[in-house]
Amino acid sequence: MFSKSFRVKSNTAIKGSDRRKLRTDVAAAFPALSSEQLSELVPNREELNVVKLYAHKGDAVTVYANNRNPVLFELEKTLYPTVYTLWSYPDLLPAFSTWPPVLQRLAGGADLMLPGVMVPSCGLPQVQQGTLCAITLVGNRAPVAVGVATMSTAEMLAARMKGKGFTVLHAYTDHLWGFGDKSYPPTIAPLVVEPAELESTDDDDKDEEERQPDSDLCIAPSLQMDIGNLSLQEGDGCARLMEEEEPGETGAAEMAEDIAEVQPETEDGRTPQERMDELLHQCFFHALKCKVKKSELPLLTSTFLRNYMFSCCPEGQQLDIKKSSYKKLSKFLQYMQQQKIIQVKELNKGVESIVHIDWKHSDIKSFVVPEVVSAVSTAPESKCGDGEQLYHAPEIIPLYGVSTKMAPLFQESGHKKGSILSSSDVRNIIISYVKSNELVDETNKNFVKVNPILCDCLLDKWEQDEISKLKWDDLLSRCLEQLQPYHQVTFFGHEPIVRKGNLDPIDITIAQRSSNKKVTIIKNLELYGLDPQLVANTLQQRVQASATINTLPGAKDRVQVQIQGNQINHLAKLLLEEYQLHRKYIQGLEKAPKLSRKK
Template identity: 75%
Template sequence: MNHRNPILFEVEKTLYPTVYTLWVYPDLLPAFSTWPPVLQKLAGGADLMLPGVAVPPSGLPGVERGALCAVTLLGNRAPVAVGVATMSTEEMLAAGMKGKGFAVLHTYLDHLWEYGDKSYPPTLAPLVPDPAGKESAGHEEEQEGKEPVTSSSPDPVKHVAISDLSLKETDSCAELMGKEELHESRAAEPAEDASPEEQQEAEDTRTPQEQMDALFNQCFFHALKCKVKKSELPLLTSTFLRSHMFSCCPAGQQLDIKKSSYKKFSKFLQCMQQQKILQVKELNKGVESIVEVDWKHPDIKAFAVPEGFSSASAAQDSKSEDREQVYHAPEIIPLYGVSTKMVPLFQESGHRKGSVLSSSEVRNIIINYVKANELVDETNKNFVKVNPILCDCLLDKSEQDEISHLKWDELLSRCLERLQPLHQVTFFGQEPVVRKGNIEPIDITLAQRSSNKKVTIIKNLELYGLDPQCVANILQQKVQASATISPTPGAKDRVQVQIQGNQIHHLAKMLLEEYQLPRKYIQGLEKAPKLGRKK
């Protein structure tokens, strides 16, 4: 003990340094990094699983099985836990970074740490409770930690080894405290006997909000590291989220800012700006763009691309055209919601107001309704008799006295017309999303500017998962004409691409052939220049 801080603790006659000691000598032990949300699991008694270890570009430190190691948080060298490697570095990599990596002995925030002055790691990382402790904690620890551990050597890091320390060199309370507090803090180390599957579950006991925060962090760093190029800046924040971060989201998971602690994407980016990872500016009124990224920031450099995304990391060095070929056109399915007026027709089949149905489901329900109520005309089976419910649901007031029969196809088309339009969009590798109304097509228009010059304006690219900035950059290179981005009038959070000249031929080729979008979702292709004329 030095003042109130434990310096070492003993387990089975072996001495280990506390986090207080490691804050003074951060390089004393080989260090492995993890994400901030994992700290709570470690402090609660969990061991560190290999999926929770971030692999830096320089590779993991080389350690043998049984080696004493420090655990740090991404972007902060101050250790937050001490543990023993359950396998060598080679074995970790051979196991595909799966299973248990470290048996954790002691963490920042556990009972042993509480025995000290409860100060915080010198350099604050996310999830560290008190930013005010940043300066004072580092200096206090420097004064308090030096004497018991080091000699007069100017660089103790290279000369102090844990095996060289003995109980005689430190206060006897460290031994007592270490034994008592260790068992209390680690709850008799239950994690030692737990299976990797149980440990994996322990990783998932975070609140949904913490999980969403962690997912946003992961997708944010993944997108910056693998998807965004310097040449793309300035990049619209909405495009960065929709085109870059969404594509980094693991299969089966979905980014939803409202389920995170940030609530708004702008607030999330503000936090990243405060950490000096990037800079955001409002270049156009009401539209924010990322104007600068610190590619050398330790958090970006230390980020390891999750398993299963190796092909995405290769995109970092590819040309923007090559990367665009990875685009998959979304699958768009029209859907129908049961409106109040149509409830009588659908309630027999167990549906109510707001039920969402596909066109084939609607067709089957109508056919079954007609047959169940014996409404097929006996003399001509192409016609259906209109009963009071069909009359109320499908006929206008002026028609109700005149129409007693409807053809099958008219019956179905009238029914679809009177249901609420919806559509389901499924982007590659993401969960389907249902939206109200019919999907708006990509809208291509021509406009006249001063000096009688024409410009081509493209709207609604975002609805199809296309990055307007990327489309503008590629078009600009292809047709050698200037392209700009501006907010779409009357549409919140959307932008339009404007390029000089009539570029509809080039756009048609790009959208229909390269991006494989169905023609029915593109409006304005008929305005292409007539053959024989360029651009």
């Protein structure tokens, strides 16, 4: 959940009443805490902050921070402890152990698979499906992740420890951990020391470390190391432990392969990341040298990756930027811009395009297209022209901004004019306001009494003397109508973008031209990360009609696609079925011609 950066909406000191409520909720959620521990976790006098934030997928999360460190986070009215809290109370949750190389995968957003869970001689903790659990590393009881069990302990054993075991919500080194003081996990000795570990600490039996494991469930010798080595100091302990693994240890190699997809160095001595960097550069320069034409600029960066770089990838290989050292296309293109090979600009907010290419640059001129790639690149363009299948529809979330008129209603919850909220946030704030001010009608709980603040914020002048009660649905809908519209758009591989106003739909219109001919005009494709030139080319090939790109009147950096005839049926199939866009974001599909019935 916190593998990518989040957006902080507000950060305020907690109120006295909210502090007492939080203490009650924590005591109910974690009954194992004593009264002293509860007072330490939610202190009476120390400053405790409430941080409202949006995760990268749009989830609204409330974080409680004590002395800068996040100690708890709340998601959908459920409280979860952070790793900072679990380091102070390691026995707060049932704990399952995994191997050190898995940690970097968990911090990157991966869930924990059952092959990665170490089964101790005393057995696994008994949990049920949905139980909140801690995840530790072998040899250290300090938790490094928080997750929810996807099945009970009995089901795990019945499945022979295969499949997904835990949905990971938060892990050491993720962005929530980075929100605190970024301290390292302490070293906490295990309660029960495994026999294998006892043998490894015996000075007279050092040769035991070189023995092969007797079964799949015992600890691989390459992972039997001192507890101090598991403290992950300097933040790169995971990488250091991976380097210390011996390739000859079959138990550790198989375990890492099943759990974390840890890849050893290749035969030529390079890591998979270095090989992916080389492939990325090869596809980039091949696309610039042989694919992109000057007339096609400006070119959306997403289109450049999808339809040009992917088509230059050698057969049998797969280009995956996430496995490179750049991690994101934007960072890779930024590096190439620093080398003065290309120039990238944000022509539309949140949508970047390549606007200039220096074909005379020495790196492009000196690049030699590999022979294997040359054979592949001569394949028909239609084969890679299906690149639109790789298009990912953006995730669109409506948001609401607190206006001047509505500020008094949201002031009690700590929100001011300009605060941006999701619909669920607005709903929860209104419900909390009604209950705290005892506005629910005693005779009929479906109605809410209108107090002066609700009257000023939600009612028109001619209604203020006539309406004294509102239904819940009417109350919430009026509230959303009075708030300022915003929306959040998340394009694949990019950070979320928040814009003011409603998102304009893709607009499809039919216009009449000379000789009574009809043309189909499509606007606003760029707002959804679609390349107008690609859409025009695709339609032109499918309907065998001419298509042109024209500047959108009144918008300097926007264009519209124009194609001969009424092509709405073909366009609907392209946008709805292939690009997987929701119908509510497309305007004008009702103007499609009716298909004649075959007799």
